[in-house]
Amino acid sequence: MSAVSIKSGFDFKDPDIWQRGVPHDQIADIRRNTPVYWNEEANGPGFWAVLRFEDIHEVSRNPSVFSSATANGGHRIFNENEVGLTGAGSEELGIPFISMDPPVHQKRRLLLVPGLSSARLKEMTGRIEARARTLIEAIPADEPFDWVESVSAPYPLMTLVELLNVAPEDWKKLYHWTNAFIGEDDPEFRASPEDMTARLGEFGAYMSWLYEARRRDPGADIASALANAETDGKPASFQQFVADMILVTVGGNETVRNSISNGLIAFADHPDQWRAFCENPDIRAGAVQEIVRYVSPVLHMRRTATEDTRIGGTKIRKGDKVVLWYVSGNRDETVFEAPDTFDVRRANVRHLGFGTGQHVCIGQRVAELQLRIIFSEMARRFSGFELAEAPQRLRSNFINGLKSLMLVAKGRT
Numbered sequence: 001m002s003a004v005s006i007k008s009g010f011d012f013k014d015p016d017i018w019q020r021g022v023p024h025d026q027i028a029d030i031r032r033n034t035p036v037y038w039n040e041e042a043n044g045p046g047f048w049a050v051l052r053f054e055d056i057h058e059v060s061r062n063p064s065v066f067s068s069a070t071a072n073g074g075h076r077i078f079n080e081n082e083v084g085l086t087g088a089g090s091e092e093l094g095i096p097f098i099s100m101d102p103p104v105h106q107k108r109r110l111l112l113v114p115g116l117s118s119a120r121l122k123e124m125t126g127r128i129e130a131r132a133r134t135l136i137e138a139i140p141a142d143e144p145f146d147w148v149e150s151v152s153a154p155y156p157l158m159t160l161v162e163l164l165n166v167a168p169e170d171w172k173k174l175y176h177w178t179n180a181f182i183g184e185d186d187p188e189f190r191a192s193p194e195d196m197t198a199r200l201g202e203f204g205a206y207m208s209w210l211y212e213a214r215r216r217d218p219g220a221d222i223a224s225a226l227a228n229a230e231t232d233g234k235p236a237s238f239q240q241f242v243a244d245m246i247l248v249t250v251g252g253n254e255t256v257r258n259s260i261s262n263g264l265i266a267f268a269d270h271p272d273q274w275r276a277f278c279e280n281p282d283i284r285a286g287a288v289q290e291i292v293r294y295v296s297p298v299l300h301m302r303r304t305a306t307e308d309t310r311i312g313g314t315k316i317r318k319g320d321k322v323v324l325w326y327v328s329g330n331r332d333e334t335v336f337e338a339p340d341t342f343d344v345r346r347a348n349v350r351h352l353g354f355g356t357g358q359h360v361c362i363g364q365r366v367a368e369l370q371l372r373i374i375f376s377e378m379a380r381r382f383s384g385f386e387l388a389e390a391p392q393r394l395r396s397n398f399i400n401g402l403k404s405l406m407l408v409a410k411g412r413t
């Protein structure tokens with residue numbers, strides 16, 4: 001292995017690092033010195049941490065050399081073919097399309113397109129606005145309040161239940177299940193193997209009901225599209241349905257939730273940027289891109305090399321694990337001017353927060369819509385934010401997450 005040794009000793013996989021808060025300075029230092037960095041693993045073969053914007057882009061657009069397939073390890077930092085899709089070990093799930101390569105990947109991905117089309121989003125916009133307004137109106141001004149519980153968590157899940165056409169109150173169930181699915185390193189979200197088995201069982205029972213219901217009586221929603229699809233002439237199996245539903249329910253809420261929470265911290269830290277956002281409705285679409293760039297709600301995705309190759313100047317061997325750290329690429333100073341500056345007026349922010357290439361986020365438009373609406377609702381009521389307590393951060397190397405965010409929102413006088 002032409003490995004570069006861990007001179008700094010930094011371990012990208014260590015969830016404690018991320019729980020303390022993203023160490024941007026340290027990452028920038030490593031990116032400048034070893035942009036493709038060999039990361040030893042205590043219980044694994046090690047992986048290449050890809051840190052530069054352009055390298056992440058190149059790897060992502062080349063799925064035949066850099067595979068997402070479960071058979072090669074999948075899209076998570078752990079090996080899905082050894083410990084399962086959620087790392088729980090014992091699950092019997094199918095393979096979600098995020099862990100597939102072309103051509104099957106594209107076929108399953110396309111199933112979601114009608115349910116997330118611009119016509120569909122246009123039709124939903126008024127209801128998303130109404131929900132945003134109700135949630136923001138319920139926040140008391142000028143006193144500490146937990147924004148994760150009251151806004152960041154329910155809001156995207158309420159959109160998701162509409163996209164799935166299930167009962168509005170079911171968002172709470174999805175919240176607990178998806179937290180367990182992404183929370184393998186956080187003792188609060190993944191309390192024990194038994195607890196995880198119970199969560200998977202509850203999710204499985206709910207999905208069994210949904211699968212049967214949508215096969216009997218299909219609609220225009222995403223769950224119907226996944227339950228009734230055929231791939232190569234064969235109907236989707238229940239296992240396939242469950243795996244894709246895990247992907248959609250995790251992808252559709254953990255990400256938007258943490259863009260809102262971390263975006264609020266960015267605005268609390270930069271009152272001038274909040275003023276600019278409030279005073280200039282025409283910059284808000286761009287500001288949303290800047291929030292996702294600055295925050296990087298998904299810290300990384302993984303690929304596996306299918307042949308000997310190179311990334312930049314670094315030799316990569318067939319079978320090597322390659323981890324794309326969006327959180328680093330989004331602060332690459334060779335692409336972004338003053339990358340550590342939060343600037344809601346930044347022009348044409350072409351960032352990696354939604355990934356890029358073959359698997360680029362299919363929920364990007366609905367995510368952007370929701371973020372623009374919720375921050376615009378906040379702008380109507382609040383003149384600024386102050387942190388009331390240190391935020392409680394998720395212990396995860398995957399999601400840049402907050403479990404609680406006590407903020408004081410200053411009411412407009």
Ligand code: HEM
Nearest residue numbers: 097098251252255256298301353354355359361362363367
């Ligand atoms: C700010 C919000 C969001 C962020 C930061 C985000 C981030 C990402 C990233 C980085 C990927 C790329 C995966 C890869 O290359 O391996 C991805 C894929 C995906 N996202 Fe999102 N996402 C967001 C919102 C959403 C929403 C709202 C949905 C669904 C309603 C969604 C569903 C998906 C799905 C299904 C994929 C897999 C695409 C594929 O494999 O072809 N995401 N997302």
